[in-house]
Structures are given as C-alpha cells and as structure tokens.
Amino acid sequence: MNIVVCLKQVPDTETRIRIKDDAGKxxxxxxxxxxxxxxxxxxxxxxxxxxxxxxxxxxALSLGPDRAKDALRTAxxxxxxxxxxxxxxxxxxxxxxxxxRTLAAAIRKLDHDVVLFGKKGVGxxxxxxxxxxxxxxxxxxxxxxxxxxxxxDGKSATVDREIEGGRERFEVPLPAVISREKSANxxxxxxxxxxxxxxxxxxxxxxxxxxxxxxxxLQPKVLVSKMEYPTERTAGRVLQGDAATAARELVRLLHExxxxx
Amino acid sequence: MMTLSETAVAGPSFELTEEQxxxxxxxxxFATSTLAPRAAAYDRSCEFPHDNVKxxxxxxxxxxxxxxxxxxxGMDTLAYTIVIEEIxxxxxxxxxxxxVQNSLVNFPLMKFGTEEQKKKYLPKxxxxxxxxxxxxxxxxxxxxxxxxxxxVRKEGNKYILNxxxxxxxxxxxxxLFIVYATLDPELKSKGVCAFIIEKNYPxxxxxxxxxxxxxxxxxxxxLILDNCEVPLENLLGTEGEGFKIALATxxxxxxxxxxxxxxIAQACLxxxxxxxxERKQFGKAIATFQxxxxxxxxxxxxxxAARMLLWRxxxxxxxxxxxxxxxxxxxxxxxxxxxxxxxxxVQVLGGYGYTKDYPVERYFRDAKITQIYEGTAEVQxxxxxxxxxxxx
Amino acid sequence: xxxxxxxxxxxxxxGKPALEALGEARRQAxxxxxxxxxxxxxxxxxxxxxxxxxxxxxxxxIFDSAAxxxxxxxxxxxxxxxxxxxxxxxxxxxxxxVHGREIAPWLASRLGVGAAADCIGIKVAPDGALEAxxxxxxxxxxARVSFCGRPQIASLRPNVFxxxxxxxxxxxxSHRMALGxxxxxxxxxxxxxxxxxxxxxxxxxxxxxxxxxxKGPEHFDMLEKLAEVVGGAVGASRMVVDLGWKPHDxxxxxxxxxxxxxxxxxxxxxxAIQHLVGMQTSKTIVAINKDPExxxxxxxxxxxxxxxFEVVPLLTEEFKKALAPVSV
Numbered sequence: 001m002n003i004v005v006c007l008k009q010v011p012d013t014e015t016r017i018r019i020k021d022d023a024g025k026x027x028x029x030x031x032x033x034x035x036x037x038x039x040x041x042x043x044x045x046x047x048x049x050x051x052x053x054x055x056x057x058x059x060a061l062s063l064g065p066d067r068a069k070d071a072l073r074t075a076x077x078x079x080x081x082x083x084x085x086x087x088x089x090x091x092x093x094x095x096x097x098x099x100x101r102t103l104a105a106a107i108r109k110l111d112h113d114v115v116l117f118g119k120k121g122v123g124x125x126x127x128x129x130x131x132x133x134x135x136x137x138x139x140x141x142x143x144x145x146x147x148x149x150x151x152x153d154g155k156s157a158t159v160d161r162e163i164e165g166g167r168e169r170f171e172v173p174l175p176a177v178i179s180r181e182k183s184a185n186x187x188x189x190x191x192x193x194x195x196x197x198x199x200x201x202x203x204x205x206x207x208x209x210x211x212x213x214x215x216x217x218l219q220p221k222v223l224v225s226k227m228e229y230p231t232e233r234t235a236g237r238v239l240q241g242d243a244a245t246a247a248r249e250l251v252r253l254l255h256e257x258x259x260x261x
Numbered sequence: 262m263m264t265l266s267e268t269a270v271a272g273p274s275f276e277l278t279e280e281q282x283x284x285x286x287x288x289x290x291f292a293t294s295t296l297a298p299r300a301a302a303y304d305r306s307c308e309f310p311h312d313n314v315k316x317x318x319x320x321x322x323x324x325x326x327x328x329x330x331x332x333x334x335g336m337d338t339l340a341y342t343i344v345i346e347e348i349x350x351x352x353x354x355x356x357x358x359x360x361v362q363n364s365l366v367n368f369p370l371m372k373f374g375t376e377e378q379k380k381k382y383l384p385k386x387x388x389x390x391x392x393x394x395x396x397x398x399x400x401x402x403x404x405x406x407x408x409x410x411x412x413v414r415k416e417g418n419k420y421i422l423n424x425x426x427x428x429x430x431x432x433x434x435x436x437l438f439i440v441y442a443t444l445d446p447e448l449k450s451k452g453v454c455a456f457i458i459e460k461n462y463p464x465x466x467x468x469x470x471x472x473x474x475x476x477x478x479x480x481x482x483x484l485i486l487d488n489c490e491v492p493l494e495n496l497l498g499t500e501g502e503g504f505k506i507a508l509a510t511x512x513x514x515x516x517x518x519x520x521x522x523x524x525i526a527q528a529c530l531x532x533x534x535x536x537x538x539e540r541k542q543f544g545k546a547i548a549t550f551q552x553x554x555x556x557x558x559x560x561x562x563x564x565x566a567a568r569m570l571l572w573r574x575x576x577x578x579x580x581x582x583x584x585x586x587x588x589x590x591x592x593x594x595x596x597x598x599x600x601x602x603x604x605x606x607v608q609v610l611g612g613y614g615y616t617k618d619y620p621v622e623r624y625f626r627d628a629k630i631t632q633i634y635e636g637t638a639e640v641q642x643x644x645x646x647x648x649x650x651x652x653x
Numbered sequence: 654x655x656x657x658x659x660x661x662x663x664x665x666x667x668g669k670p671a672l673e674a675l676g677e678a679r680r681q682a683x684x685x686x687x688x689x690x691x692x693x694x695x696x697x698x699x700x701x702x703x704x705x706x707x708x709x710x711x712x713x714x715i716f717d718s719a720a721x722x723x724x725x726x727x728x729x730x731x732x733x734x735x736x737x738x739x740x741x742x743x744x745x746x747x748x749x750x751v752h753g754r755e756i757a758p759w760l761a762s763r764l765g766v767g768a769a770a771d772c773i774g775i776k777v778a779p780d781g782a783l784e785a786x787x788x789x790x791x792x793x794x795x796a797r798v799s800f801c802g803r804p805q806i807a808s809l810r811p812n813v814f815x816x817x818x819x820x821x822x823x824x825x826x827s828h829r830m831a832l833g834x835x836x837x838x839x840x841x842x843x844x845x846x847x848x849x850x851x852x853x854x855x856x857x858x859x860x861x862x863x864x865x866x867x868k869g870p871e872h873f874d875m876l877e878k879l880a881e882v883v884g885g886a887v888g889a890s891r892m893v894v895d896l897g898w899k900p901h902d903x904x905x906x907x908x909x910x911x912x913x914x915x916x917x918x919x920x921x922x923x924x925a926i927q928h929l930v931g932m933q934t935s936k937t938i939v940a941i942n943k944d945p946e947x948x949x950x951x952x953x954x955x956x957x958x959x960x961x962f963e964v965v966p967l968l969t970e971e972f973k974k975a976l977a978p979v980s981v
Binding site for chain 1: 668724726727750751752754755757758759761762763765766767768769770771784787788789790791792793794795796797798799800801802836837838839840841842843844845846847853855856859883895901902904907908909915916926927930933934936937938939945950951952953954955956957958959960963964967968970971972974975976
C-alpha cells in the first residue's frame with residue numbers, strides 16, 4: 001500500500017503572532033518556532049499504522065520553504081520511507097487552490113493508494129487543500145476522518161467522521177484522499193535508530209518546473225488585503241465572597257450587566 | 262558539536278548537528294509528556310519506574326553510544342549527554358537509571374569486554390531487555406574504593422565472591438550487575454577485579470532498599486554476595502585490571518552525572534523563572550525585583566558554563582583524547598550548580614517552594630546526590646589537583 | 654448582483670447555519686439592491702421551500718431526489734456548480750458545517766475560483782465584490798480577503814451571523830433541477846445520531862464546559878444539570894477527552910471544536926492557550942476555578958475563585974430561581 005502523507009509547518013501554538021508592519025499582509029516569521037501542524041502529525045501516525053498493518057511504504061510530502069526539510073526529516077525519523085519537498089519561489093503568496101494544484105502535480109508523480117492530510121493546518125486554518133487536491137486528481141474525498149479502516153484487498157476504506165449531532169460512515173474506493181481529525185494516537189517519538197536512519201533516506205526535491213507548472217497558473221484567487229488583531233479581551237473581575245454570595249452575584253450580573261440570560 | 266570527522270583540526274562547535282537537534286527535540290518532548298507527569302508520584306512511592314525504563318528502551322535511550330552492530334544507536338558522547346540532561350529536567354531518578362545503564366554498564370562492556378561478552382549482553386542492555394547496575398561502594402569503602410573488602414577467589418571453574426555492596430543505583434530493577442571485588446586487599450589497586458554478575462547466580466541477592474533524600478525512585482539498594490558463584494568467562498577484563506576499569510568507567514560516568522546535574526539545574530531555572538514572571542507582589546511581577554533577578558542570572562550563567570565544561574569533555578572524548586580532568590571539572594561544577602540552583606529555586610518560590618505541591622523542593626533534594634556519587638566533590642578536586650600538579 | 658447560498662435538507666429540517674447564511678445573503682443583498690438564491694438539496698424537500706422563502710430567498714433551485722437523500726460531496730458540490738454555471742452569481746455563501754467546509758473548497762476547485770473558509774464577517778460592494786474577514790493562527794489574527802474572479806465563495810462560521818428576519822409576505826421563484834454528471838466518490842453507508850440528542854456545541858447559545866478540575870467523569874453530572882437549567886450544551890477540555898472521561902465530539906479547543914456562544918461557563922479549566930483558541934470569541938466568559946492564578950481568569954469577564962463542587966450546584970439553584978417563570 002502506497003501512503004502519501006502531506007505535511008505542513010505552522011507557527012508553534014505558543015507563539016505570539018505579530019503582524020508585519022508592511023501594509024500588514026503577513027506575520028513576522030523571524031524567531032518563530034515552526035512545528036508540524038498537529039493534525040498532520042495525527043495523519044502521519046495514521047499512515048505509519050496503516051503501513052504496519054498492510055505493508056507498503058509511507059511517503060512524506062511537504063510544500064514549503066527550506067525549513068520544511070525539518071518536517072520531512074522528522075517524518076523519516078519516525079518511519080516514513082521517502083520524503084518529497086516541493087519548494088519554489090514562484091509559490092510565494094499563492095492561495096489554497098495554488099497549493100492544491102502543486103501538491104496534486106507532485107502526488108501524480110508518486111504511487112499513491114491513500115493520500116492523507118491533517119484536516120487543516122493550524123496556521124491559516126483553512127482546511128481547504130485536501131478537498132481541492134481530491135477534486136483536481138479526480139479522487140474520492142473523505143474529510144475529517146476519526147477512524148480509517150482499509151479493506152483486506154486494499155481496494156476500499158471505511159471512514160468514520162463526526163458531524164453536527166452525529167456520525168457518518170463512508171465506504172471510500174481507493175485510491176482516495178482522506179483528511180484526518182484529531183486522534184487518540186499521538187505521533188510516536190522518533191527512536192534513536194530512526195533518527196540515525198533518517199540521515200541516509202533521501203529527500204527528493206521538486207521545483208514548479210519539475211512538476212510542469214508555471215507560476216502564472218498559481219496566481220492567487222483569494223488575496224489578503226489586510227491583517228489585523230482581534231479585539232483584545234481583557235480580564236473582567238473576580239467576584240468576592242463565599243460560594244453562595246458569588247453565585248448569586250454572578251447570576252445577577254449575567255442578567256443585568258452582560259444581559260445574556 | 263563535533264561529529265566524528267576526519268579532519269582532526271576541526272575545533273569544537275557550539276551548535277548541534279541536525280541529528281543531535283532532532284534527538285534533543287524528541288527526548289525533550291518525551292520527557293515532558295511522559296516522564297514529568299509521573300515524577301512526583303515516583304518520588305513519593307520510591308518504586309522503580311519500570312514503565313519509564315521500558316519507554317526509554319523503545320526509543321533507544323538505553324544504548325545511545327552502543328554501536329549498531331550490537332543493537333545500539335551508535336550516536337556520540339554529546340548525544341548521550343543531551344539524552345541525560347533532557348530526562349533529568351523531568352525526572353532525576355529516571356535520568357540516573359539511564360546514565361548508569363549507558364555509562365557504568367554499557368561502556369565498560371564495550372571497552373573491556375570480550376567479543377562473547379559483548380554479543381551476549383550488549384544487545385539486551387541496549388534494548389532494555391536487561392537493566393544493568395554498577396557496584397563499587399561498600400559500607401567501609403566509598404571514596405577509598407581500593408579499601409574494598411569484598412573478596413573473590415578462584416575455585417575450579419568458578420569465581421566465588423563474598424561481601425556486601427551498598428548504594429547500588431538501579432539494583433532493585435536490574436538483572437545484570439558489574440561488581441568489583443578484590444583477590445587480596447594487600448594487593449591494593451592491583452588486586453581488584455570486575456565481574457559481570459547475572460541476578461540469578463547462586464549466592465547473589467539484592468538486599469535493603471535505601472530510603473533516600475532524593476533520586477528516590479532510582480532503586481538504590483544493597484547487594485549481598487554470599488559465596489556467590491560467577492562463571493570464569495564473566496570476568497570483565499583481566500585479573501587485577503578491575504581498578505583501571507573502574508576509573509575509566511567513572512570518567513564516562515561523570516559525564517552522565519554532570520548532564521543529570523545540568524538537567525536538574527535547568528529545571529530549577531525554568532520553573533523559578535516562569536513562577537517569578539507570574540507571581541506578583543507589591544503590584545509587580547517578582548521577576549522585576551533585582552534580588553530575584555540575581556538568583557535567576559546566577560543560575561543561568563552557571564548552567565551555561567557547566568554545559569560548556571561538559572561539552573568540552575565530551576568533545577575531547579570523541580577525539581580519543583584523555584578527558585579525566587575535564588570530566589571531573591564538569592561533574593564538580595555542574596553538581597555545585599545544581600545544588601545552588603535547587604536552593605535558590607525554593608527561595609524564589611518562597612513558602613510555596615517549601616511545599617510538595619511544587620516540584621522545586623524535589624529538584625533541591627535530587628540535586629544533592631550529584632555532589633556525592635560517582636566521586637564526591639572532594640574526590641573530584643583531588644583528581645583535578647593531581648592533574649594540575651602533575652600534568653600528564 | 655446575486656448572492657447564492659446552499660441549504661441541505663436533512664432529517665426533516667434545514668439546520669440553523671443554512672438560515673444564518675441565507676440571513677446574511679439577504680442583508681447584504683438588500684444593502685445594494687441585489688437578489689438571493691438558495692440551492693436546496695435533499696429528498697422530499699418541499700417543506701423547506703416555504704421556510705427558505707420566509708427567511709429571505711428570491712430564487713430557490715431545488716435538487717430533490719432519492720439519490721440525494723444521502724450526503725455526497727461530489728453530488729452536492731456538483732449541484733451547486735450547475736446552478737453557478739447557469740446563473741452566474743457573484744457570491745456563494747456556504748454554511749460552515751462539516752459538509753459545507755468541504756463543499757466550498759471542492760466547488761472552488763471545480764470552478765477554478767477562490768474560496769475563503771470559516772468567515773466571520775462579510776461585506777458585498779454594489780459591484781458585487783466580496784470582502785470577507787476570517788480568523789487565522791487559531792484566532793490570534795484576522796485577515797480581510799478579497800477575490801479575483803467570480804463567483805467568490807465563502808464558508809461562514811456557524812453561530813456568528815444572525816438568522817434573517819421572517820417575512821411571511823415574501824415570494825420566491827422555485828426551479829426544479831436535475832443533477833447532471835457528478836464524479837463518483839465516497840458512499841455514505843450509515844448515519845448515527847449523537848447520544849442524547851443534545852444541543853450541538855458549534856451552534857449552542859450557552860455552553861458549560863468542564864476540565865480536569867472536575868476530577869472525574871461522574872462529576873460532569875452537575876454540569877449537565879446546570880446546562881439543562883440554562884438551556885445549554887456541555888463541552889470538555891482536551892485533557893478530559895484525552896483522559897477518556899468524555900468523547901471527542903465534546904472537546905472545545907484547537908484540536909476540538911471552535912465555539913462562539915453568548916455565554917461560556919468554564920468549570921475547572923485552567924485556560925491553556927489550546928483551549929482558549931476554541932472559545933475566546935464567546936460573548937461572555939465565566940470562569941470557575943479554585944486556582945486564582947489560572948490563566949482562564951485573564952480572559953474571563955466574570956471569575957469565581959472557589960471549589961467547583963460547591964459553586965456549581967449553588968449557581969444552578971440561582972439560575973433556577975432567576976429563570977423560573979414569573980407567576981402572574
């Protein structure tokens with residue numbers, strides 16, 4: 001089974017996000033620690049477990065600047081067999097469709113039975129690329145999967161996911177694109193042997209030219225005109241008195257002041 | 262830092278290689294998510310942390326520098342110190358367990374073991390199937406190790422050992438023991454021999470478990486050898502070579518303890534810094550008070566200096582150079598740094614630091630042993646003094 | 654200028670997010686003299702037509718067939734694409750439900766246009782240009798986005814936009830549609846309702862959430878009681894879910910649900926950033942925690958430092974008294 005896992009780096013959750021001064025269209029990236037988006041980590045762990053169960057190989061794919069190699073090295077260290085890095089200056093400023101077109105072109109060059117994504121990158125928080133990659137490749141899509149079970153013959157997968165007020169279960173013919181919801185299975189730590197072995201696993205690099213794409217095809221259709229901070233939430237007040245007094249006062253304030261009840 | 266490079270001219274680097282960084286990130290994450298939440302409970306119960314050991318083994322942390330031909334990870338000395346430092350930040354007991362395995366058990370086997378001994382034991386130690394322990398100290402001989410009373414004699418196809426050993430780290434959880442005994446006290450250092458003893462050998466037992474001030478979950482206990490029978494092929498090195506083995510082992514061991522001490526000190530700094538930034542008195546965060554800043558600054562500077570001493574010693578070792586003095590300096594300075602950091606961390610947290618609700622009192626208690634075991638601070642000074650007055 | 658929205662007919666109803674999207678479409682259209690359309694998809698959808706009319710639809714494009722009873726991304730998105738290609742709306746607003754969050758990008762890719770996800774603000778200019786505001790970096794920043802090309806697609810975060818005003822005198826044009834070609838995709842085999850038929854967190858007006866401070870799953874009972882009295886849903890922090898006390902669909906936070914209620918009561922939750930990003934846009938936040946230094950107090954409008962086991966039952970009593978119908 002050939003499992004492609006797409007990984008994206010995002011600023012670490014603890015980062016204090018600062019908007020750039022230049023017309024405020026992006027964030028300051030110096031001194032920001034980048035991590036693999038948590039949902040992508042769940043997807044990578046899922047990929048490794050699928051490989052353990054069904055055999056085959058895991059290929060980690062990342063579109064990003066130079067530092068994306070760190071994410072790919074981590075993937076190799078935890079057990080991915082191959083890594084592919086797509087990096088090209090022409091990708092700067094592209095939107096989710098541009099990313100999807102590029103990833104789809106890279107995926108076409110790889111054997112793929114299952115293409116796994118995290119449900120969204122917790123940087124831009126769009127969650128659009130997985131469905132778009134599926135549409136471009138003409139593959140079935142199952143999003144926000146909480147459970148993925150591949151059939152014994154490797155021809156289909158049963159995918160569960162949560163929706164408002166319930167759950168859905170799909171039968172997905174393979175090859176397919178699946179995005180992974182949070183899982184109880186955290187990404188495994190890389191054992192020392194894995195870290196050492198990762199050194200000798202190559203990272204294949206693709207430019208847009210290698211993928212037969214040109215920057216014109218990736219011009220963004222969605223443009224950020226401005227970035228801003230949300231209105232700052234300030235601390236309110238702590239109610240005094242014993243539990244009974246505080247409870248009474250709280251209900252009064254919620255009714256008279258906040259007017260929410 | 263120095264990778265095993267062909268260019269002997271290359272100097273030390275203050276940057277980690279990519280593998281060392283990945284290693285550091287992984288161990289830090291593992292220590293924070295898995296070891297730290299369990300540390301307080303183990304400190305209370307004094308139980309041997311088998312689950313921690315198992316998980317460390319799965320990650321290859323019990324055979325960091327063992328070559329991969331023997332099932333280890335084949336990483337370098339600096340990588341080993343990074344492992345111990347990161348574990349110690351979370352749990353000093355677990356750190357010393359890993360340090361004993363790597364430094365005091367794996368190392369002498371690698372350096373002095375026969376091919377048969379290495380093949381028999383190293384893969385199982387590296388995989389964590391066997392936990393090892395190291396036993397030199399006796400009730401009557403600590404710093405004066407040569408004055409040991411545990412006797413060994415040859416009898417037919419066996420060695421027979423008699424004596425008591427104390428303060429054996431890992432003992433309650435271990436199955437393999439490196440034990441030192443003397444053929445004849447009159448021979449002094451030339452009479453000492455090292456043995457590889459399996460727990461099930463006749464006449465061997467683990468005795469009283471010590472209740473200690475710190476590293477309380479390190480399984481530190483007595484060993485009782487009562488006509489203990491050891492096969493001839495389990496002599497490590499040659500007869501009379503034991504003391505040389507012990508000294509070489511302690512050199513590496515001191516790197517591990519220095520790393521443990523630095524980890525404890527770093528935990529003290531991280532915790533008290535975080536606390537000082539949140540805690541307000543007189544309307545301001547106490548981190549803005551100069552007297553508090555002074556404590557934090559001293560911790561920070563000493564930790565950096567200790568780490569540089571340790572990395573320097575590790576670098577020398579990687580180059581195949583003598584590093585005895587440098588290892589002693591690192592251990593001496595790092596353990597003192599840890600003790601001071603522990604004292605000041607409790608002070609920064611004030612009354613809260615004195616309670617068990619906060620981890621700093623445990624760091625304080627854990628720090629003390631680093632000034633005592635694997636050569637007391639006084640012994641380290643003697644070692645360094647000898648090198649100063651008699652440069653090799 | 655036309656704004657198109659999408660409404661799924663499911664379990665005999667339309668769902669509040671669909672009416673929120675329609676409500677916003679109506680408001681924006683009214684500001685510039687434009688029209689609204691709704692793509693209505695499902696089986697036996699007739700009851701929805703009158704509802705959509707009352708809530709602001711001018712044109713209703715009805716895809717009603719047994720084949721569409723079960724959700725299918727490709728079929729539903731292709732249905733919308735069909736309407737877009739025939740009627741060329743300027744803007745397409747899609748409710749940001751689980752289904753909507755995949756329909757919108759798939760549709761955008763199919764049409765080769767741009768889509769903005771999880772929008773919390775919408776503005777349509779007289780010439781039909783859309784400016785949308787969407788949160789990024791777990792809500793630490795916001796981006797104002799504009800589009801190249803038409804249609805301009807946006808999925809809307811639930812519980813942010815108001816449902817439209819009801820107008821019984823409105824009329825709408827209905828168009829019965831037949832779905833053309835759609836690629837084969839995943840097949841829905843089973844739908845299960847969540848246990849208890851509780852209020853959906855992402856749509857709730859009031860949420861009572863519990864954290865590790867509750868010490869065990871059994872203590873969530875008192876939160877259930879409180880939620881019942883105030884008519885709210887019960888949520889959980891990640892720690893509670895990771896400990897196995899509560900299922901993932903109750904988790905609020907970065908790897909759980911992002912919620913936007915009028916009132917969020919956090920009980921025994923310390924306020925780690927990963928939790929805050931899931932609820933920090935709530936209109937009013939109340940925190941109950943015995944640790945006065947807990948970070949949650951930094952963003953709470955009202956805080957009670959105390960033992961949850963004492964405070965919550967007392968609070969429930971006070972709410973009961975306050976909300977009891979006044980006898981005439």
